[in-house]
Amino acid sequence: VSGAPGGASYASVAVPVPVRRLFTYEVDPSLAATLQAGSRVRVPFGPRKVVGTVVEWPAAPPEPGVAVKPIDTVLTHAGPISPALLELTRFVADYYLCSWGEAIETALPPDAGPRPVRRLARRLPAADPDALSARAVARKRVLAALPADGTLRPLQSFAPTDRRVLRALAKQGWVEIVEQAEEAAPEGEPAQPARGPTPTPGQAAVLRELEPALAAREYKPFLLYGATGSGKTEVYLRASRRVLDLGRGVLWLVPEIGLTPLLASNVSARFPGTVALMHSGLSKRQRHDAWLRVRDGRHRLVVGTRSALFAPIEDLGLIVVDEEQDGSYKQADTPRYNARDLAVVRTRAERAVLLMGSATPSMESFQHARAGRYGLLRLGGRVRQRPLPEVRLVDMRREFGLSKQVKPVSDELASELRACVERGEQALVLRNRRGWAAAVFCPTCGSRVVCPNCSVTMTWHLSAARLRCHYCGNAEAFPECCPTCGTDSLKLLGEGTERIEDILREAVPGATIERMDRDTVRGRGAHEKLLRRFDRGEIDILVGTQMIAKGHDFPRVTLVGVLSADQALGLPDFRAGERVFQLLTQVAGRAGRGERPGTVLIQAFDTEHPLLHQAAVQDYEAFFEDEVRYRRALRYPPFSALVQLIVIDREPSQARLWAGALAAALQREGRGKLIVGGPGPAPLERLQGRYRQQILVRTAGRRRLIAAVERALRAVEGEVPRRALHVDVDPYSLL
């Protein structure tokens, strides 16, 4: 297999660099016994060493003329990557057009570095504080603080100065200092599993439909479609119970919303000791440890965000994808994978059940379900017969006609808010734009203040007293006069959450109002902390961006206001409508989750827009029918697969040139079967000082599309530098 008799043997290694190629290394006979596909190996790579993964061994000898280097060492402490995981990462590399090494890197836990050691001190038998000289006050005191029986005491429990004294005592031979690897923190789970509620008839019916698939050990995908509050979580929990009882593992994916710990503790209560948590809020160490515990089979149920898709669960029986339509399943940087789509791949490979849930399924998933490729499970009714909220559209044109001024918060919403607060209930107000003003406008010349690096308007933040670019972070002082024409009559345009908060303070006197957006909740736990305060009733009105739409069940919320609901409908993105519908449905679902009925006010200028009416009556299927017609007509997903290519350079002419070459290659390689849109300026033509040209390629067959894109990328390899290219297969957002 590996060359001449008695000759060297070779291994094919995937290295973590963005080069879609494998590298051949020589395997020393001494390593042969420990090596296998999936082994992590330290290899020389150019002038440095990298840790790569053996993907084939033994492998064919290299082409003549390449100077093969030997594998340095085989890393054994982490163990090899399982064949299943190796295969999944190979799929990621092929499908999302990244290198296999990069795919493996994202599937593995972060390198946590050496485990922190705990140092402990112990008094040696002969040591006696009284034997020390009377002048050695500190040493006497510190020695006396150590137990006479020689029990260990952590160094951490001493003051820093005393620790130095201890070291001196150790030098003298009175004290011994020992090192001990830090143990992973004990779980502290409740021993008694919590009993869940009795399933509603709807839940029971869905579970009956699921049962044969759960027991069958065969790939079967389902879409669980049910309104907010219809009790999807209980279905997930019961399905998980069933699969765990069969001895198989469960993976439960949730969107990235900072509430994962909350959900996980609820799940843990039902399955004490079985649940591992995997999300980006954890430290490297915690993620690393959780990964190892899962791989060792100590946790059979993993709750986590996007990257948990790669959790090394053996014999996986079920993947739950909650809120499957959520955009956070799509990774923004390389590899740009979608965990929901990969869940299909993984369940298929592992002969497991896929259970995706949503109140507003993605167009893709609902279309699959309608076409019979996914089992469609409808969950009707609301838990405890809670009525749907009353949704009213507020016509802002009429509002303008009455008051002759543009008011971001209508009189109708203001009075509802006052009444709500007076009743002692709570309200949410959604405005999908942060800052005080969306733009600074010059009425003299008609220009707006734009970011010097990006083709976007600068946002005015009053509390920070800075103009900020939300794309590159550039911040400036408010200009004294117009940067374009020099006159000093600059006006603010478009109210952001900061301004809305202010307006509400005036409109609803006496109410406690807080704001939740990326400016007010930074860092770990801030998001959850604010929501907890809201939950405890310490806040009457919570204003914020779409952040407030996701999350928890707030029983005291009876009013939801949405400002400029139709604004996002005009965005140059084929998913704009879908996203607005999802957001409106989601935020409307926040109203009236307790005993009292809820009211939702949706403010818009284009109140005739069918989508707003469909959202108002919570008619997902009517929305779907309209949207599916539009997608079919324009051949957008789900009626095609789509790849977005962006060519970036400081020089606009250079970007155009390269994009032209790439588009031509795509035309050629597509052999007339691809729809090649562009090249043309990307929706955000300039970002961080670089010009961006966009090409959108689509066609019905996704394998064919990806293969053609791959060939085109290879064809322009010498011409277009790799770093100038962004390739996004199945993009979620085109902006």
Add this chain to the structure above:
DNA sequence: AGCACGCCGACT
């Protein structure tokens, strides 16, 4: 992605 090699501006 690193990292080295390689050709043009402000400094001891």
Add this chain to the structure above:
DNA sequence: GTCGGCGTGCTC
């Protein structure tokens, strides 16, 4: 005369 800027190219 060098130190160093980051453009280009390669990594078995």
